[in-house]
Amino acid sequence: SATYHPVYGWQAGPRTPMLRLLLLLDGEAQDMDEFELDLLGLSWAHVTIFLIGVDGCPHHHRHANELQRISDVNHHVSFVDAQGNTPERYVTHELLKRHLGYDISMREFEEMEELPAYTE
Numbered sequence: 001s002a003t004y005h006p007v008y009g010w011q012a013g014p015r016t017p018m019l020r021l022l023l024l025l026d027g028e029a030q031d032m033d034e035f036e037l038d039l040l041g042l043s044w045a046h047v048t049i050f051l052i053g054v055d056g057c058p059h060h061h062r063h064a065n066e067l068q069r070i071s072d073v074n075h076h077v078s079f080v081d082a083q084g085n086t087p088e089r090y091v092t093h094e095l096l097k098r099h100l101g102y103d104i105s106m107r108e109f110e111e112m113e114e115l116p117a118y119t120e
């Protein structure tokens with residue numbers, strides 16, 4: 001049910017299935033700026049971007065700020081920033097919330113992590 005618009009290109013129609021995409025990026029791609037522009041008008045997919053960066057990376061903050069602005073204005077885009085030593089628990093919790101849409105608190109997440117009691 002997609003339609004072609006001469007200015008905006010292909011646009012999703014009301015019955016077009018939505019794609020859910022998780023991207024792990026390091027922010028070092030040559031076409032990162034063009035990718036960010038494409039994300040602004042994205043309407044046919046839900047994208048969660050997990051930006052990984054080392055401490056002190058000159059490009060990381062610039063891309064993180066831009067991706068955060070994009071996710072603020074386009075509800076199809078969510079963004080998780082991980083720079084330096086980011087705890088796995090934080091990353092997993094944020095991806096559950098933002099990518100899968102699980103609205104759980106950190107406390108609920110910690111309860112999910114607990115192993116069931118051992119019984120004989």
